[in-house]
Structure formats: C-alpha cells, structure tokens
Amino acid sequence: MSRQTLVSSLCFAYFATLLITPDAYKYIAVGLALVALILLPGTWKALKSRPALLIAGAFLLYVIVTVAFALPDWHYKQMDMPSRLLLAIMVFALLLTTPPSLKAVLYGCAIGASAVGLIALYQHYMLDIRALASGGFMPIQVAGMAASLSVFSIFAYIYSCQHALPTLKKLAFFGITLGFIATLLSGGRGSWVITPFVALWAVIYYRKAFSTKDYVAMAASIVLIIATALVPALNRAGLVFSDLNQYQQATQTIAPTQSTENTPTSATPAPTSEGEQAANTSTVKSSPGIRLELWKTALHLFADNPIAGTGYTHYTQHKQQVVDQGYVDPIVMHFSRAHNQLLEELQVKGLIGGITLLCLLIAPWLATKKVHVPARPANQLTAVMLRCHVVLIAGYMLTQHYVNHHSGILFFSLGVVIFASMALRGEARG
Secondary structure (H helix, E strand, O other): OOOHHHHHHHHHHHOOOOOOOOOOOHHHHHHHHHHHHHHHHHHHHHHHHHHHHHHHHHHHHHHHHHHHHHHHHHHHHOOOOOHHHHHHHHHHHHHHHOOHHHHHHHHHOOOOOOOHHHHHHHHHHHOOOOOOOOOOOOOOHHHHHHHHHHHHHHHHHHHHHOOOOHHHHHHHHHHHHHHHHHHHHHHOOOHHHHHHHHHHHHHHHOOOOHHHHHHHHHHHHHHHHHHHHHHHHHHHHHHHHHHHHHHHHHHOOOOOOOOOOOOOOOOOOOOHHHHHHHHOOOOOOOOOOOOOHHHHHHHHHHHHOOOOOOOOOHHHHHHHHHOOOOOOOOHHHOOOOOOOOOHHHHHHHHHEEEEEHHHHHHHHHHHHHOOOOOOOOOHHHHHHHHHHHHHHHHHHOOOOOOOOOHHHHHHHHHHHHHHHHHHHOOOOOO
C-alpha cells in the first residue's frame, strides 16, 4: 500500500466512522497520529511554509498558554486536552507532504453522516429513547459533529455535481438528510444556532452547480427531514421558552447583597437566618438558566481580572465571592466550566486566553486566504470547507466549552489539518 493510499484511507475512515460508537472519534485519530509520528523525521519540514506555520503556530500557542497557566500549581489535568493539538501538528506535517484524496474525504463525510442518522432513527423510533444521548454518547458534542458532517455532505453533493459523480451524489443526499435528522433528534440545541446559516450559505454560494433535478432533490431532503424529525425537535425547542420563563421568575429572587462583602474568602459563615439560607439555595434549575448564570459569573470574573483571569488555582474562590455577593445563583458552584468557550478562556486566562482562542480560530482563515478559484477549483472547495468547519465550531462554542472535551478538540484540530492540507498543497486530488 502506498503512502498516498494509506493517508487517504485513514482520512476517509476518520469521517466515515466518526460517530458509529461513542468512542469511535478517537480510533482512527490514534492511527493517524501513529503514522504521523513514525514518518515525522521526513515530514516536519513541510511545516516551514508560512501558511503551515500560521496554523501550527496557533495550535502551539494555545498549548503553551494553557501550560503556562496550569504549571504554577500543578494543574496537570488542564493540559490533557490541549496536548491533542500537538498530535494534530504532527498529522498536519504528514498531510502536507501527502495530502489525502478530496474524493475519499467527501465519501467519508457522506457515509459518516448517513451512519449517525441511521443510529439516531433507530434509537428514537425503535428504542423510544432520546437519540445519541445514552450509552456513552454526549449529545451536545455529537449534535455538533453530526451537523458538521451534514454540511460537509452538502459540499460532497456540490462536488458530485461539478464532476458528474452519481454514486457520490446519492451518498451525499443520504448524508445531508440523515445527518440533519440526527442533529435534530439528538436535541443538541447548541448546534442548531449556526448550522442552518452555514448550510444555506453553501447552497447559495454554489447555486450555479445545481440543476433543476438537484433543487428537486433538495426539496425532497427537506420534506424527509421535516417529516421525520421536526416534531421531536420542536418539542425540544419549545422547552427553551418554559425554561427561560422559569429562569426569569427564579432570578427575581436573586439580588446583590452586601452581608458577606467583608467576610474573608477563606471561610464563609454558615447561614443564621431564613434570609441567608435562601440566599445560599439554588433557585435556577433549567439548562438555559444555568448557562446564563454561568455566563454572568464568567463576565464578573473577567471584569475583576481582565488581563490574566483568575487562573486555575483561584477560580473557585473568586467564583464563590461572586455568589456570596448575590450577583449569581449558587447553582454555578456545581459547574467547573462556563459552557461558552470564549467566556471560559476569559474568566480563567483573561485577555491572554481570549486572544489565544481567537488566534486558534482565525489562523486557518489567514493561512488559506491566497487560495484562488480559477487556478485549482478543488483547492478552493477545500478552503471553503475549512472555513465552514471553523465557523461551525465557533458556533458550537457559544453554548459549550467545545475544545475542553476530547471529542471536540480532536474533531476541530483534525478537521482543520485535513482540509488545510488539501487546500495548501495544491494537490487536492479528485
């Protein structure tokens, strides 16, 4: 087996098997990392180009900043997830030297989206359980990855139209339909915010590639999605309004108090009155309400520590102060993260962390800004896929600490290096 075939097969398998089991996202990733490590002595020089340095440098910067904040008090656990970016850099060197076949990647995305859609349908309609929310699946992460695979399937459909590939077109149709069904049935509402806009933009941007039959296929796909998943999704979405109403009622009982303002943070006195007991009792119960309280907490912590944040060591202590002052509900003490990636970085690492995260997201755009449409259409398509991937991940970050999960950091980083390698090397093979 040639290196080209091996790399293309691994990239195909990564997307095709991404969500077939709760832990499937890491199996092929490990294989890619091992191959990249073995071949690193002959591939590392590919990282010396300016575009490659931008992406690898942004990855490395995020790792260095996290280590700098974690090391002083030996918070080794915080260094675990960012370390995956080092693996992605090695994989990037391999893929820049031997870019995968674009066609193989697109087939993988379509098959992966179809597979997770079938799993979601089986769980929802046959097992009568919330799809992709049990047995080890993390629904909020899975929903995002399924949504991304669905959008990538749109690009597979576009590519099939441009190159007259009927088999890929059929697979892409199923990938789009089943992938969006999985996203809706999973109930991961955070992925619903940005995905429709990215999908619609892709269709409009490449509208000249479609024929009348393709628009009929789009309509059929939409009808199937609505018929299969709209009602469960609307029921799930409807909970937001009742949850927000409950949150509004709950927050009316939360008012800033000064009773503990001068109390040393090392010791919080036990409540001695009914009023103090109420002040230390959680009144916010709903998921949206808890997130809003966590976001408020993060903004308070960032405002008090704008440059370097609270750090990992003093984070809980500073958060308890905000609770004691009555600015947020005590429920926030049960959560270790802000459930918003940017706010998470700002509260713990301040502007240093916030800017580092923005560099992580902006670097792939800057690295591919010179990819031109007339010269290599396939490269332009992969550059657009790369940018859509980054936008989608940024959207998921609005409601979760996406790259603090193993699946999230791997999906983000490997997606970036796979798409970027095809866009940058000038060899996005069909």
